[in-house]
Amino acid sequence: MGKIIEIIALEKKYGSKKVLDNISLTLESGTIVGLLGPNGCGKTSLIKVMAGLIKDYNGKVLIDGNEPGEASKALISYLPEKTYLSENYRAREAMDFFEDFYTDFDRKKAEEMFQQFKLDPNQKIKSMSKGMQEKVQLILVMSRRAKIYLLDEPLGGLDPASRKAMLDIILNNYSEDSVVLISTHLIHDVERIFDKVIMVGDRRILIDDTVDNIRESKGKSVVELFEEVFKC
Amino acid sequence: MLNKLLKHEFKDTARIIPMFYLISLIFASMVLSAKTLDIDWFRMTTSFVLLLLGIAVSIVTFVVIAMRFYRNLYSNEGYLMFTLPVKPHLLLAAKGIAAFFWMLLSYGVTVCAFYISLYGFGLTGELSMVMDQLKIYGMEKVIYLFVPMMILATLYLLGQIYFAITMANRPAFHSMGGAAAFLVFIATNVILQIAEAIFAIFVPFSVEIDLVENIGVSLTSQNMFGYLLESMKGAEPTTIVIGFGGYIFEIIMVCILFYVTSRIMKNKVSLR
Amino acid sequence: MANDFSSNVPIYIQIMNDVKLKIVAGVWEPGQRLQSVRDLAVEFSVNPNTMQRALAELERDGLLYTERTSGRYVAQDHQKILKARSEMARQYTDNYYDAMEKLGYKRDEVIYIVTNKLDLIKGEGSNG
Numbered sequence: 001m002g003k004i005i006e007i008i009a010l011e012k013k014y015g016s017k018k019v020l021d022n023i024s025l026t027l028e029s030g031t032i033v034g035l036l037g038p039n040g041c042g043k044t045s046l047i048k049v050m051a052g053l054i055k056d057y058n059g060k061v062l063i064d065g066n067e068p069g070e071a072s073k074a075l076i077s078y079l080p081e082k083t084y085l086s087e088n089y090r091a092r093e094a095m096d097f098f099e100d101f102y103t104d105f106d107r108k109k110a111e112e113m114f115q116q117f118k119l120d121p122n123q124k125i126k127s128m129s130k131g132m133q134e135k136v137q138l139i140l141v142m143s144r145r146a147k148i149y150l151l152d153e154p155l156g157g158l159d160p161a162s163r164k165a166m167l168d169i170i171l172n173n174y175s176e177d178s179v180v181l182i183s184t185h186l187i188h189d190v191e192r193i194f195d196k197v198i199m200v201g202d203r204r205i206l207i208d209d210t211v212d213n214i215r216e217s218k219g220k221s222v223v224e225l226f227e228e229v230f231k232c
Numbered sequence: 233m234l235n236k237l238l239k240h241e242f243k244d245t246a247r248i249i250p251m252f253y254l255i256s257l258i259f260a261s262m263v264l265s266a267k268t269l270d271i272d273w274f275r276m277t278t279s280f281v282l283l284l285l286g287i288a289v290s291i292v293t294f295v296v297i298a299m300r301f302y303r304n305l306y307s308n309e310g311y312l313m314f315t316l317p318v319k320p321h322l323l324l325a326a327k328g329i330a331a332f333f334w335m336l337l338s339y340g341v342t343v344c345a346f347y348i349s350l351y352g353f354g355l356t357g358e359l360s361m362v363m364d365q366l367k368i369y370g371m372e373k374v375i376y377l378f379v380p381m382m383i384l385a386t387l388y389l390l391g392q393i394y395f396a397i398t399m400a401n402r403p404a405f406h407s408m409g410g411a412a413a414f415l416v417f418i419a420t421n422v423i424l425q426i427a428e429a430i431f432a433i434f435v436p437f438s439v440e441i442d443l444v445e446n447i448g449v450s451l452t453s454q455n456m457f458g459y460l461l462e463s464m465k466g467a468e469p470t471t472i473v474i475g476f477g478g479y480i481f482e483i484i485m486v487c488i489l490f491y492v493t494s495r496i497m498k499n500k501v502s503l504r
Numbered sequence: 505m506a507n508d509f510s511s512n513v514p515i516y517i518q519i520m521n522d523v524k525l526k527i528v529a530g531v532w533e534p535g536q537r538l539q540s541v542r543d544l545a546v547e548f549s550v551n552p553n554t555m556q557r558a559l560a561e562l563e564r565d566g567l568l569y570t571e572r573t574s575g576r577y578v579a580q581d582h583q584k585i586l587k588a589r590s591e592m593a594r595q596y597t598d599n600y601y602d603a604m605e606k607l608g609y610k611r612d613e614v615i616y617i618v619t620n621k622l623d624l625i626k627g628e629g630s631n632g
Contacts, residue, residue: 014403014502032551051315053503056403074317084311086304088247100236101316164549171546192515192550212514212554219512 004029004148004179005050010059012045019045020057021203027179029147032193034222035183037200038230043183044081046200047152050181051078064147074102077146081153083133085125091136092121098140110143113169131162138166142173149180155190167193191222199229233318237326242333245300249334252292256285256345263352279352286345293338297331298393302413306401310503320497324490328390335386374449381479388482391489392420398493403502424485428478433457435477442471519550519558527567527578528589538568538576 005027012020020042027033037043048054049061052068063072085094091114098105114121117135125133138154154170155163163186171193174180184190191197191211199207206229207214211222218225259282266275305313305323313323350356366374396417399405405412436455456475526532538544541559545552559576562568566584570576579585604614 014406031553048503053311053314053501055498056500056502070317070319073315076315078311078315080308080311082308082311084308086244086309088244097240097312100240101233101318167549168546171549171552172542176542176552189549192548192554195551195553212516215512215514 002029003027004064006060006062007050008060010046010049010057010061012042012049012054012057018203020049023059023200023205025198025205025208027181029177029179031195032174032180032182034187034190034194034197035181035200036187036197036222036226037183037185039185041201042203043200044152047078047150047181047183050148051076051080051150074104075147077102077141077144077149079137079141079149079151079154081156083125083130083137085133085137087124087126089125090122091119091125091128094125094136094140095121098144102144104145105140106143106145109173110139113139113143113173117165131158134158135162135166135169138169142169145175147175147178149174149178151180151182153183153185155184155186163190187223187226194222197222199226201230234322234326237318237322238329241326241330244304245296245330245334248296249293249338252285252289253337253341256282256289256341259285260345260348263348267352275352279349282345282352283349286342286349289345290335290338290342293334294389294393297334297390298397301327301331301394302397305497306397306503314501314503320501321494324394324494324497327394328490331390332386335390336383339382384479384482384486387486388489391486391493392417392424395489395493396420398496401502401504402496402500406504428481428485431481432475432478433460435475435480437476437480439474439476440471441474515550516554516557516561519548519554520561522548523558523562524567524588524592527562528585528592532578534578534580534582534585536578537574538578540575 003026005025007023007025010020010023011018023042023046035043035046045054049057050063050068052073055068061068064075066072089097095107095110098110099107111121114136117139119132119136119139125136128136134154138151141149141151149170151170154166158166167190170180170182182190182194194211196210197207197214198205207225214220214222214225220228259278262278263275263282266278303309304327314320316323347356347359350359397413399416400408400412405416408415433456436453438452438454438456440450440452440454442450452473454473455477456473459471459473523532532538538559539547541552541556544559545555548555559568563570563576565588566581567579567588568576569579601614604617609617
């Protein structure tokens with residue numbers, strides 16, 4: 001249980017448009033954290049900064065004591081909201097790729113999950129449905145024994161049965177001493193898996209507290225608090 | 233890590249580029265069979281197509297390489313590439329090395345296609361006449377100068393393409409979309425050409441080709457300016473002076489372009 | 505119980521209730537070995553830390569116990585299980601009565617409704 005991610009006064013602009021403003025937070029090992037907020041409120045940008053995909057930010061970002069770079073990228077298993085596998089790949093080639101570059105990739109685990117979800121490793125990514133592609137990516141990402149999992153909208157656009165399956169993959173496979181950050185705008189029935197939630201809206205952090213604290217001190221569920229904070 | 237990056241880079245590019253070689257090969261064999269079978273119209277058309285293919289192979293390879301660079305690093309796939317635990321300059325190096333390899337191979341295919349196409353047209357005789365002519369002047373070795381020139385030109389162009397695509401990913405250009413890379417490329421190219429011309433003309437280090445007395449090639453410390461001035465006055469030149477400054481400029485710029493590109497990739501990357 | 509999603513009750517307490525129900529109802533038998541925390545967390549769709557906390561609380565209540573090497577078991581102490589069962593029964597009864605009171609029912613009316621319900625069940629039982 002140590003601070004593994006520390007962010008102090010983070011700011012990110014796209015041209016003159018500010019998307020993150022004075023964000024400070026810490027994440028601890030051994031926890032599952034929900035990053036909640038409506039679409040387009042800066043969740044993805046925040047995760048991209050941690051993943052090392054955005055380098056032109058202001059402020060301090062420390063991943064296990066280092067700024068985002070090769071060292072932090074080796075610790076982070078990142079699932080973007082997009083399909084980032086080459087369309088020409090077969091699922092098996094995507095596994096080869098992960099095996100080559102990530103020393104913590106557990107190929108056997110990945111292959112077992114492929115079987116469990118009846119995915120054909122020889123099928124091309126191109127010919128898979130959106131839901132299948134998302135499953136393949138999540139399996140690859142969760143087959144790493146990483147210290148940090150950054151999962152950007154792993155449940156978006158899935159039917160309830162698949163959502164349950166995706167949550168099971170996450171809960172079953174993350175390493176115990178790691179931190180799992182899950183961003184989502186669909187919070188019904190996922191709040192039970194979080195230790196802590198961070199609500200981001202209008203470029204800033206609005207709430208950063210444990211789920212039990214929110215329930216005890218505010219007398220509200222996270223869903224209710226979310227609806228109150230982001231009243232439309 | 234570079235070897236792993238190279239492995240995957242070659243594996244991915246090998247899905248497309250060799251196809252163009254295969255098509256060229258098919259037409260080359262058609263030219264050759266037309267020649268032996270002596271079918272005139274077929275020989276002429278296939279030779280002509282092969283000539284065009286020869287040009288196309290090198291151009292298309294460049295296009296494929298540029299697209300690949302954009303797609304693999306700055307579209308969705310970039311999310312995977314830029315989160316690999318490797319230094320960004322290795323990503324650039326892997327792309328550059330693989331691209332350079334394919335370009336040389338494509339030039340080779342182009343040269344072969346030209347030769348076979350000339351053979352199809354029945355023009356190989358003329359080709360050897362040109363060579364003989366050069367030999368008379370003792371300049372057959374000048375041909376070899378083409379090799380380093382092509383290598384330099386290729387690296388220079390690659391450097392500009394990679395720089396332009398990487399620059400176009402900066403947030404300032406995001407609103408322009410896909411056209412950004414193209415515009416940045418044109419702008420850099422124009423600026424570099426002007427700078428290069430200035431260097432070529434004024435740097436006092438040139439090749440002098442003597443056309444009249446003792447015909448031959450020699451290095452000289454004069455610059456190109458005087459020569460250009462004289463030829464503008466309409467004087468019949470006895471020597472041709474070609475400035476080396478341009479080439480020196482290109483070598484320096486290749487280094488700068490690759491360096492700046494890798495710096496942007498390391499410190500300023502900002503994927504959409 | 506699973507639907508009892510009171511907003512102000514911490515999730516670990518809800519999980520405790522879910523688990524308690526399994527124990528007192530005998531779904532989990534006395535002396536039975538529990539799955540790993542992670543597996544239970546997946547089964548209940550809940551954070552493993554929350555599961556761990558709920559199980560630790562139940563251990564303190566004496567409904568579960570841990571053998572250092574082999575894992576966690578359901579308590580074999582029937583007295584304790586029966587006590588937990590009657591506690592839960594009283595809780596449900598209280599809740600029911602409170603709710604009926606809120607609806608404005610008088611004591612006699614409640615008795616009437618409950619008796620009616622029991623007769624109905626009895627009738628179904630004898631018919632079937």
